[in-house]
Amino acid sequence: MSVNPKFRLLPKSDLQEASGGFDWQSTGEDPAFKLKPMAYQPKGWYMLEVQVESSATRLNSKLYVDYGEGINEANAILLPLTNGKPLKRVCYFSQRPLAIHFDPSEQPCSFSVKQLKMTRLTSAYARKLMIKKLTTRHTTDSHSGLAVTELLERYNHCFSPCKATLTYPQWQQRHEPAVFDKRKITNELEQLNRKPLISIVMATYNTEPLFLKACIDSVLEQSYCHWELCIADDCSTDEQVRTLLNEYSEKDTRIKVTFRSVNGHISKASNTALELATGDYVGLLDHDDCLAEHALFYIAKTINERPQVRLLYSDEDKIDEKGVRYEPHFKTDWNRDLFYSHNYITHFSVFDATLIKEVGGFRSGLEGSQDYDLILRCVAKIGNDQIAHIPHILYHWRAIKGSTALSSGEKNYTTEAGYKALQDFFKATYIPVEVRKGQLANTYRTIWPMPKPLPFVSLLIPTRDGYEILKQCIESIRTKTTYPNYEIVVLNNQTTCDKTLDYFERISSYNNIRVLNYDFPFNYSAINNFGVPQTKGSIIGLINNDIEVISPDWLDEMVRQVSRPDIGCVGAKLYYPDNRIQHAGVTLGIGGVAGHTHKYFSDVNPGYFSRLKLVQNFSAVTAAAMLVRKSVFEEVEGFEEKHLKVAFNDVDFCLKVRDKGYRNIWTPHACLYHHESLSRGAEDNPEKQARFQNEIEYMKQKWGDKLTTDPYYSPNLTLNHEDFSYNV
Structure with a gap:
């Protein structure tokens, strides 16, 4: 060769x-x-x-x-x-x-x-x-x-295209006819008890007439008719724009147009458009983008279903100069920590009109991320239950040369503006959070304050034999970890290997390592429930014996996150030894119960809409490397010992924590190797297969529909794979 x-x-x-x-x-x-x-x-x-x-x-x-x-x-x-x-x-x-x-x-x-x-x-x-x-x-x-x-x-x-996955055009053909069924929507429109007036706010400046016309036509073609389009032209020098706007305002009285005498840029122009708005809700539309035909219907429908809602957002895709739609963004429901990492909400965002007035509209000086700044200030005023995500593509973001839709690098100033907006948000909350720019454009990292004095962390490592991997795990923690205030508690589950037993004796002489004997058959849940009450720390770290530290500040990052009072479980970014992703958060429903998102992605891949690089909330994280406050562990009464001895006990635990009102979080800034075999998961005898099936059935019976409606995933994405491909 x-x-x-x-x-x-x-x-x-x-x-x-x-x-x-x-x-x-x-x-x-x-x-x-x-x-x-x-x-x-x-x-x-x-x-x-x-x-x-x-x-x-x-x-x-x-x-x-x-x-x-x-x-x-x-x-x-x-x-x-x-x-x-x-x-x-x-x-x-x-x-x-x-x-x-x-x-x-x-x-x-x-x-x-x-x-x-x-x-x-x-x-x-x-x-x-x-x-x-x-x-x-x-x-x-x-x-x-x-x-x-x-x-x-x-x-x-053998290399024919996979029939089990869809391209986006195929997904549109298969799913959108049901979502946008005109007869069904007409019937539902008649049954709406409340038909709020929705003001669509738009600023224009020398917009390409072809795209401006398409934008306005997309509002005129809405199936929901209770709207007004409020346009402020920011002193365009192109006479075609003025002519076109005048033609439309004469064509439909719902279209209100004002012409600014001085160019003030997007924030001032948007505020001018806001002054025209008289609606109950305000939606933001860029001057060359398009709304889906039934966008406003779904907004009104959600307002009827959830009267308390004050901020709504939808899924979106991109549309090129030829009208071809591509790259859909199927978003999570309200994901606070992901929003602190970047503006995943973007389009189509709709606000309670009184909320926008309360926060003072758009701020000058933040052009490029003025929407992010506005949403941040609104989020500070409302509760989590007042934010609604509509999981349908209601907005088409125009991707043309020079636009952020085509490439975030087209407008570098947007990252700077978003950085300032996030800094100002945390200053207003009086939380001493340090904001840093992320690895990618328009992304950010929030460094939460470290508690003083430093909390004591107890790292529990269950093991049986496995001298080589256990030694690698413990030595990497001892030699690489920068966080100083911790202990290691080895939970010995009937080890018989002399080499491992000798190692136990040796490490027991260290000040911050103890070995506790659990002399019963293997039961992951029971072992950890046995160990937690015997720890000294206020924070519990659950660590597999095949973990190896990559980033020295992994524990610092996780302690900062878990010390936040609204956070429950904190998960780490785990790699296979070949630097492919092993764990980047757990999504419910994949494979029947739960699966690891982005599994097998490479370490350089940004992931689905940059999510491999961003701190975010998940329903669950793996206990192979998890931190949780001891008080929270005790509040949910630990792990389920009887029905979940081996599999899914960490998922069950995280869901119990979530049900108590805490947010579980995953951070890409705590990186470790997980020396789990790439083929691990096969149950190799009838007894193990029966046990595994019983654990699956227990999870399905206990959690029911929650396993197929993960708020941090999307119903438009598959439950058959862990790669964010489209739902077949």
Whole structure:
């Protein structure tokens, strides 16, 4: 075998440079690169290796080989990629290619090509690899006697696009007809007891007339008719804008227009538009974006269902210059700590009109993040139950050159404005929180105050034998952890290994390490319930014996978070030894009970809308590395010993904590390795399988619908995978 030089990717079509953690932005449905160099590609067999990080979960990529007949589907090599996951496949060049094109996606998205290379194979080794792949897929069939052409044809079928996942256009076709059923909506409109007037506020300035017209038309076409459109033009120099606005105001009396004599920028212009508003609620619409036809209906419907609501927001997607919709953002319900990390709410946001007046409207000096600032000041005035998320795409954010929708890096000042808005928010609350800029544009990190004196932390580590991993765990904590005020409590569960027992004796001589014996059959819940009452700390750390510290300040970060009175459980960012994600929060319902979000994503991947880089709330976090205050542990009476001896006890525990009114939180700033096998989870005998099934049934019976309605996930996303792909 010989390895060819790495390819250079020369952008050919529907591509431009991106930011926000990715290298490229596809701007259409046919992004393509030409590969260089080609001189090293003779005919024959190759191992193709491809890895792509993307804002899309699944990519149906292709390699097109031109043998002199141009680029065509007949010579396409299919590459069904999963975000961040390397793909290897055998391919055959029937003659020396004149050109090779790489099409990374069939949909607009942001991405980075992390690997694209070919390794020359002998025909015998290529045959061996193909037979191995087919045998894994079809264990009952024999492939060794097949002619090479038939073998290659069968092998190629293994790489057909996955039918269990949807592209966004497919998702729209499957799900939106039911959501936006006109007959159903007409009936529901007639039954609304309250039909509030909704004022749509918009500022314009030299807007492209084509997009401005589409924007205003999207309001005129609303199925809910109790609205007014309040437009303030910020002294546009383009006469077409004034003419168009006058035409629309004459066309419909619900459209109110005022023309500012001096350009004051977005905040002042938006406040001018607010002065025209007489509605019960105020919605924010950018001058080149569009509302979905039934956006205002869903706002009114939610207000009827939840009369106390004072702030509403919806899901959104992007729309390009040609009207193609892409990159939907299916959001969580109100996620306070995620909102402290970035403005995930964005569009479509609607406010109680009296609330906007109470906070004084938009503030000048925060242009670029004026919406974030406004929402922060509103959030400070209202309760969590007064914030409503509508899980439907009600807003289409125009992505054109120069817009933040296309790339957050287009407007660097927005990060600065958001930074100031968040600083001012915490200053107003008198909480000494330090705000820092995040790793990505328009993201932030909040450093919560460390309690004084430093709370004492008890780290509980259950173990049986396992000398090597236990030693690695304890030594990494002792040598790398910067937080000074802790003890390690090893819970010995019937260890028989002499080497491990000797190690227990040795570490017991340390001032801050104790070994407690739990001489009963393995029961994770019972072991920890046994250990907690014997700890000295006011904070309990649950640590698996196969954890290894990466970031020295991991415990500092987790102690800061868990010391907040409204926080329950705190989870860490856990990696497999190969630096892929093992744990980044737990989502309910995945696989029937719960699953780890972003599992197997690479360490450089920003995750679903940057969520791998941001502190946020989750319904649950894994107890492989979890902190909780001892008082909270005792309040919920610890772990469930009888029914959850091995699996799901941490999920159950977190849900009990959540039910007590605490928020569980995950932080990416506490990083550790979890030396769990990548194939772990298989129950390898009937007894274990029966126990596992009983634990599943217990969780379903106890928590019911809560397992399928996680407020920190979305009903539009799958419960079959952990990768944020669309719900089939």
